[in-house]
Amino acid sequence: MKVSLFITCVSDMIFADVGKHTVEILERVGCEVDFPAAQTCCGQPAYNSGYLQEAKQSMKQMMRSFKDSEYVVGPSGSCVGMLKEYPAIFKGDSEWEEAAVDLANKSYEITQFLVDVLGVTDLGSTFKGKVTYHPSCHMTRILGVKDAPQTLLRHVKGIELIELPVKEDCCGFGGTFAVKNPDISREMVKEKSQHVSETNAEYLAGGDMGCLMNIGGRMRREGKNVKVVHITEILNTHEQGGGIA
């Protein structure tokens, strides 16, 4: 199966490893992977801030980049969730509507793709450690991916999964919200950090680097040494090496 990577701007620039783990996981399950280099950002920072025209320029670039792809798979529930909104955004636009529908229909978040499209629930991963999982708001509520990440984690050999209290609560990231409303965002992430601490987990895993950057950044500021990892880092850890064994 041919899969085009949607690496997301945050992952490309800051968390390049997340992209690498995504590639390796997809190849391990037999996908032929390519990376359309003209891709940029999904447009979410501008769209959620109210800059529709600016967001659309970015979105058009994404549609151009992936027009020939069969499947588009990315390591972020939030960014893939944004792609899924394109049809509503370009509705009635004779030039772009079709491309928007096409991109939305063929796009998947990585765990969603593995479980729902490929039917893979056990990647043969091995990971020793106490892990708690933060289900990001956009992954669960906008994209509607609730079970896939946790299904995959449950099949990891050696893992000890601990439930995060009030896990469905927002961590306070919210894209530009974190810098536009830093005081409120701080209080939200403080609470999330507290909940992570209550689990005594060694690792906090999630499917969105934005949220993880927020929670991890706060916990680091508070001097806590919980390791914050993208779910692919755990899923790509196996007996032959891979992720963060």
Add this chain to the structure above:
Amino acid sequence: MSIKLGDMSYQDRIEKGIENDFMREAVSSAQGRFRNGRLTQAEELGDWEDWRQLGSEIRTHTLENLDYYLQQLSEQVSKRGGNVFFAATAEEANAYIKKVIKQKNGKKVVKSKSMVTEEIGLNQQLEQMGAEVVESDLGEWILQLDEDPPSHIVTPALHKNKEQIRETFAEKRGYDQSDSPEELAAFAREQLRKDFLSADVGITGCNFAIAESGAITLVTNEGNARMVTALPDTQITVMGMERIVPTWEDMEVLVSLLTRAAVGQKLTSYVTSYTGARLEGEIDGPDDYHLVIVDNGRSKILGTEFQSALHCIRCAACINVCPVYRHVGGHAYNSIYPGPIGAVLTPLLDGYDDHKELPYASSLCAACTEACPVKIPLHEQLIRHRQIIVEQEKKSPVTEKIMMKGFAQWASTPAAYKLSTKLARTALKPWTKDETIKNGPGPLKGWTDVRDFPAPAKQSFRAWWKERKKGVNQ
């Protein structure tokens, strides 16, 4: 009072809320109770999503035929001896109510369950004409004694706890007993009974007006609204023009959703319906009945992309799940409609000038949208507000505008984008120590004031990919 509560700046309100540990603890524990109650009740009812869908369809149908149902309601109320007044503005509503009270030579007014009278600032108007006004819902009464505005739609005094309430009672009414809820409630009851018996006018709000019968329904847990509707000779109901359902069956669906979504109850202690004035041969009911139907900006929402905001049945489910509300409290919204629905509704009713920050006081986590029993897409409407603030109102900050123009340029030019992923690390080097940025420049400042920012990767993904293709990493 009107929709707007005061003149404090947005930033000051946020800080004041965050610093109020007392309020935050009260709100947090109430949110936990309400949220769990809602989930338990939704599960017990079963098919919650089907109920929500039905609720949403009833609201959509009603709003799309609002003129028809308002006319039907008006005819039914008139037929039962009531007077109906359509008020286009707050001023018209207040003037009419004052006229009725003056004609009756009313001295004392007891009230219950009415947010819309807060919205139009009725109490001040009545006090100015020399009438005594007593809020009879326990929460509202506490706030009235304390001269404090409501902070929640369903439990207006949510931000106070029993110790504070005891202090208020002691200071304003000479209360000298404990802070046990039972004793506090007994004291309030004893005080309020005198008011119920001596009032000449009763004013209530309306949870649902039933078009087919002209009945007004109130959903309460205290029963005080029943005193207000049963005792004074003159009765006035004030309702927002959207608080209407076509039939009793529709009301049943919406009440089922309301009580579960609001406080996690199957049904509240009292669901009271009443119609018009006492007709000849009847033994109860008021001598004189008035229904005031208030527009005050609602009709201009009809037919717009915000129309579904008028679905709202004031259950506060969105408020009860909102993490922003939990940390800043209801007063931070500076509106009698706080929380996510307040952030949507307030600018629609009162314009953007005083409320342009509200649509941004959300992380767009969509917990509100998920909780809403009548399916208002709250987080989407917040984004739509932001678009209007940026594009039509032109009220967004200049620096942000420049940044977003830059973003569009960057994200639609692959070469520029590619270059930035290559240079990000170098550009941020002066602020980077141990792979971490603790005092970031420009837009990073808001971030690094409260948390660390990671240094960009040594090698961007696309650089790694390129090398891998060439076989460097194999």
